[in-house]
Amino acid sequence: MRHQLYAEHLEQLNLVAEQLALSATIPEVLDQVAVCAENLVGAKRVSYCELEPDGENIRLIGLVGNVKDQTGELVSLEESGLSPAFTTGRGRYVNILEHAHTAKGRSLRSSGLNHVWSLPIICDGDIEGVVNIASPSFELHTDDAYSVVETLSRLTGSTIERIKARQQTELVLLQLVRQSTTDELTGLCNRTGFRRRLQDSINEAQTQAGKVGVMYLDLDLFKLINDSLGHTVGDAVLAVVARRIEEVLEPAHTVARIGGDEFIILLPGETEVDKLQRIASTIVDAIKQPVTVGSFELEVSASVGVCRFPDDGGSVDDLVKNADIAMYRAKDLGRNQVHFYTSELGVALSRQIELGRALQGAIRNNEIYLVYQPQIDITTGCIVSIEALLRWKHPEKGNIPPDVFIPIAETSGMITELTNRVLEHALNALADWHQIQPDLRIAINVSAREFSGSSTLYKRVTAALEYSGLPASVLELELTETALLSHPEQAAELVHQLSNAGIRLALDDFGTGYASLSYLIQLPIDTIKIDRSFVNGLEHDQCKQAVVNGIFTIAADMQLVCVGEGVETNAQLDWLQQKGCQYAQGFLISKPLSEADLSESLARQAFRHDSPGINTFTGIRPI
Numbered sequence: 001m002r003h004q005l006y007a008e009h010l011e012q013l014n015l016v017a018e019q020l021a022l023s024a025t026i027p028e029v030l031d032q033v034a035v036c037a038e039n040l041v042g043a044k045r046v047s048y049c050e051l052e053p054d055g056e057n058i059r060l061i062g063l064v065g066n067v068k069d070q071t072g073e074l075v076s077l078e079e080s081g082l083s084p085a086f087t088t089g090r091g092r093y094v095n096i097l098e099h100a101h102t103a104k105g106r107s108l109r110s111s112g113l114n115h116v117w118s119l120p121i122i123c124d125g126d127i128e129g130v131v132n133i134a135s136p137s138f139e140l141h142t143d144d145a146y147s148v149v150e151t152l153s154r155l156t157g158s159t160i161e162r163i164k165a166r167q168q169t170e171l172v173l174l175q176l177v178r179q180s181t182t183d184e185l186t187g188l189c190n191r192t193g194f195r196r197r198l199q200d201s202i203n204e205a206q207t208q209a210g211k212v213g214v215m216y217l218d219l220d221l222f223k224l225i226n227d228s229l230g231h232t233v234g235d236a237v238l239a240v241v242a243r244r245i246e247e248v249l250e251p252a253h254t255v256a257r258i259g260g261d262e263f264i265i266l267l268p269g270e271t272e273v274d275k276l277q278r279i280a281s282t283i284v285d286a287i288k289q290p291v292t293v294g295s296f297e298l299e300v301s302a303s304v305g306v307c308r309f310p311d312d313g314g315s316v317d318d319l320v321k322n323a324d325i326a327m328y329r330a331k332d333l334g335r336n337q338v339h340f341y342t343s344e345l346g347v348a349l350s351r352q353i354e355l356g357r358a359l360q361g362a363i364r365n366n367e368i369y370l371v372y373q374p375q376i377d378i379t380t381g382c383i384v385s386i387e388a389l390l391r392w393k394h395p396e397k398g399n400i401p402p403d404v405f406i407p408i409a410e411t412s413g414m415i416t417e418l419t420n421r422v423l424e425h426a427l428n429a430l431a432d433w434h435q436i437q438p439d440l441r442i443a444i445n446v447s448a449r450e451f452s453g454s455s456t457l458y459k460r461v462t463a464a465l466e467y468s469g470l471p472a473s474v475l476e477l478e479l480t481e482t483a484l485l486s487h488p489e490q491a492a493e494l495v496h497q498l499s500n501a502g503i504r505l506a507l508d509d510f511g512t513g514y515a516s517l518s519y520l521i522q523l524p525i526d527t528i529k530i531d532r533s534f535v536n537g538l539e540h541d542q543c544k545q546a547v548v549n550g551i552f553t554i555a556a557d558m559q560l561v562c563v564g565e566g567v568e569t570n571a572q573l574d575w576l577q578q579k580g581c582q583y584a585q586g587f588l589i590s591k592p593l594s595e596a597d598l599s600e601s602l603a604r605q606a607f608r609h610d611s612p613g614i615n616t617f618t619g620i621r622p623i
Helices: 002-020 026-041 083-088 103-110 142-181 191-207 222-229 231-248 273-288 316-332 343-364 402-412 415-433 457-468 481-486 488-500 516-522 542-558 570-578 595-607
Strands: 045-051 057-065 074-076 092-094 115-123 126-135 212-219 254-259 262-268 291-293 296-298 302-309 338-340 368-377 383-394 398-400 441-445 475-479 504-510 527-530 561-564
Touching: 002 026, 002 142, 026 045, 026 057, 026 126, 026 142, 083 115, 083 126, 092 142, 115 142, 126 142, 142 191, 191 212, 191 254, 191 262, 191 302, 191 316, 212 231, 212 273, 212 316, 222 231, 222 296, 222 488, 231 254, 231 262, 231 273, 231 291, 231 296, 262 273, 273 302, 273 338, 302 316, 316 338, 316 343, 343 383, 343 402, 343 415, 368 415, 368 595, 383 402, 383 415, 383 595, 402 415, 415 441, 415 457, 415 595, 441 504, 457 475, 457 488, 475 488, 488 504, 527 542, 542 561, 561 570
Parallel strands: 302 338, 383 441, 441 475, 475 504, 504 527, 527 561
Antiparallel strands: 045 057, 045 126, 057 074, 092 115, 115 126, 212 262, 212 302, 254 262, 291 296, 368 383, 383 398
């Protein structure tokens, strides 16, 4: 009879093993174990507990039975009476609770539970916890009861081990997914995560005839912060900006950092222009507040581009691209602005891309060429310098203006090759002109892109001079304030290198930027080129006259040369000469000339050098 009863109980264990294999959580396991324990040994209480990290307390992880204990309760290890099971890893059976020394034991006794099995749960060789089974009575022989309960505990242990392993795997996978979709610096969604969310929003909008708004945000001149104060400060600013954007958005919105100082925002259901404008303006205003990092108080601004689904694009790529286009238009309009995407912007970008491809072919096919605009000594009317200017004649589209193709060359990286060509051809031409006029100088414009941290401009310029055989003093590089602002530290170092090599430096478009005077103090500038916006109408405008007079005074005190640009009338030229301006350049003197035409003019000038009267080159009377 004993063996038959034992066999029946073992059969029940086989059934519970199959059921445990389907359990997904520890509470489910305990429910199964409780039912089985009740069938096996008449159990009325089943609990599972784990040792706390302090080694002095245990916590009830799961509990089945009509008792007062609660899941999650913290119990002293000593009070629980389970210390032997946790320390030795051996099970224990107690059947006399009349003289229990612990509160837990007395609680069991008062509930009529006189038989208690405490069995360790071993997972991967370690004691994971202890399962406790309490019963008022049972039919099995004591040894058989212990055997089936011990088997049940082993099944419980293997099941809990499986569940925890799966949970750990899921946790690792979740962390990997989170890492792959989260920006490490700001904790925001990253590019990958944003694209997934945007695609989900598009899918939902398509099924419900809904709409989606997208904003592309870029911090203005943020590179200056990184270059001048370091990436640690820059990163701190980005973290502050990220928090400020999050704070003004609604919970349904998503902001992501997709690289550098670029952020993108998803606004499901938001496509009304007025509301999008308000949201974007609120973001811009929030970012505009001073940012304090250590001892620095920094001003930050942002440009925002906005587009909408389905009006401005039907895919993730189209929406991101078009919001980006709108953002760059906002920058073009003066930064710290919001601009909405339009189809016209898309057409303009397509034209830029088309011209970019054509420009590559133009360089290969020698469609790019130089013209030269003379600069004269106002007193003598003689040519003293020439400015080399790039031109592009497209075989189908005709002449492409420099203000169209130069930015394309800068963006695409072709500007370095163009600069090299200008240096080579201009210096070669100057070497020939030196046979006519040995003291003639040439001026070459330098792109702001040449002042990046990886610039090789100094090596290329000095190599071109060495190849031409000309002294460095005949070359003047024209710099704009934008170039100096883009990379201030690198620009300052490069400008000093060039000056130390004997190359002349001119500050172009002087007076149009707020830092021009600062550069005169900090950098070894030789020439100031007064911007044409001051020269135009100068003879009638007292305000412009006051500004230009101030420039002449500064130049004289600092022993700098002044050049008036954009001179178009004799009245302008007369005024400049009377106020002490040494040189002039503009359509009154000459439009840009081909190499051959300039050679002819220089030859005429040399022939008539000692002749009084009308200068045959300029057509103006020497003053």
